Amino acid sequence: xxxxxxxxxPVTLSEEAFLTINCTYTATGYPSLFWYVQYPGEGLxxxxxxxxxDDKGSNKGFEATYRKETTxxxxxxxxxxxxxxxVYFCALNFGNEKLxxxxxxxxxxxx
Amino acid sequence: GAVVSQHPSRVICKSGTxxxxxxxxxxxxxxxxxWYRQFPKKSLMLMATSxxxxxxxxxxxxxxxxxxxxxxxxxxxxxxxxxxxPEDSSFYICSARALNSYEQYFGPGTRLxxx
Numbered sequence: 019x020x021x022x023x024x025x026x027x028p029v030t031l032s033e034e035a036f037l038t039i040n041c042t043y044t045a046t047g048y049p050s051l052f053w054y055v056q057y058p059g060e061g062l063x064x065x066x067x068x069x070x071x072d073d074k075g076s077n078k079g080f081e082a083t084y085r086k087e088t089t090x091x092x093x094x095x096x097x098x099x100x101x102x103x104x105v106y107f108c109a110l111n112f113g114n115e116k117l118x119x120x121x122x123x124x125x126x127x128x129x
Numbered sequence: 130g131a132v133v134s135q136h137p138s139r140v141i142c143k144s145g146t147x148x149x150x151x152x153x154x155x156x157x158x159x160x161x162x163x164w165y166r167q168f169p170k171k172s173l174m175l176m177a178t179s180x181x182x183x184x185x186x187x188x189x190x191x192x193x194x195x196x197x198x199x200x201x202x203x204x205x206x207x208x209x210x211x212x213x214x215p216e217d218s219s220f221y222i223c224s225a226r227a228l229n230s231y232e233q234y235f236g237p238g239t240r241l242x243x244x
Contacts (some may be wrong), residue, residue: 062235
């Protein structure tokens with residue numbers, strides 16, 4: 019079946035540091051890939067997505083590129099802020115099927 | 130953008146009672162709604178998928194008689210936790226998807242505590 023493997027957290031960085039959160043997937047075919055963010059006490063918000071190979075999703079300074087060769091969709095940001103502290107989930111699906119989530123990575127940014 | 134609300138945001142109930150959680154799509158018609166459960170520091174576990182006007186499809190291991198899901202209109206789905214027990218305490222999150230759309234929009238979640 020489909021699965022998503024995420025970098026285990028928690029991840030703690032200083033403000034303005036470079037962020038990478040690794041995500042790889044296993045699926046038959048080419049799924050759509052997503053990053054969701056969950057702020058404390060809230061539900062999930064879509065951060066960015068990519069629907070085909072080599073697509074780059076970007077939002078709020080975050081980027082992720084769909085790499086079919088390495089079946090990866092790593093999340094990056096050049097300079098993190100305290101307000102980026104949250105839990106980040108990588109996910110995939112096919113068309114209108116259910117989302118398969120990774121286990122989530124808790125990110126804490128310290129001033 | 131598409132907005133999904135949940136009510137209540139927090140609920141505390143006594144063991145053995147039932148509690149209903151509502152999920153509403155505020156500005157679009159949600160033909161499909163999903164219910165997830167999230168354990169502390171864990172990922173989301175899909176409990177069931179509901180399509181408007183039909184019975185929900187439950188994931189393996191989820192008791193359909195305990196977690197009753199109703200999707201009677203295009204803007205409302207409800208999850209009722211029947212005869213709740215402390216182990217049902219969790220964060221319940223719904224999401225909604227419009228017809229011919231691939232994107233799910235998530236509600237803010239409901240924190241259920243069973244004492």
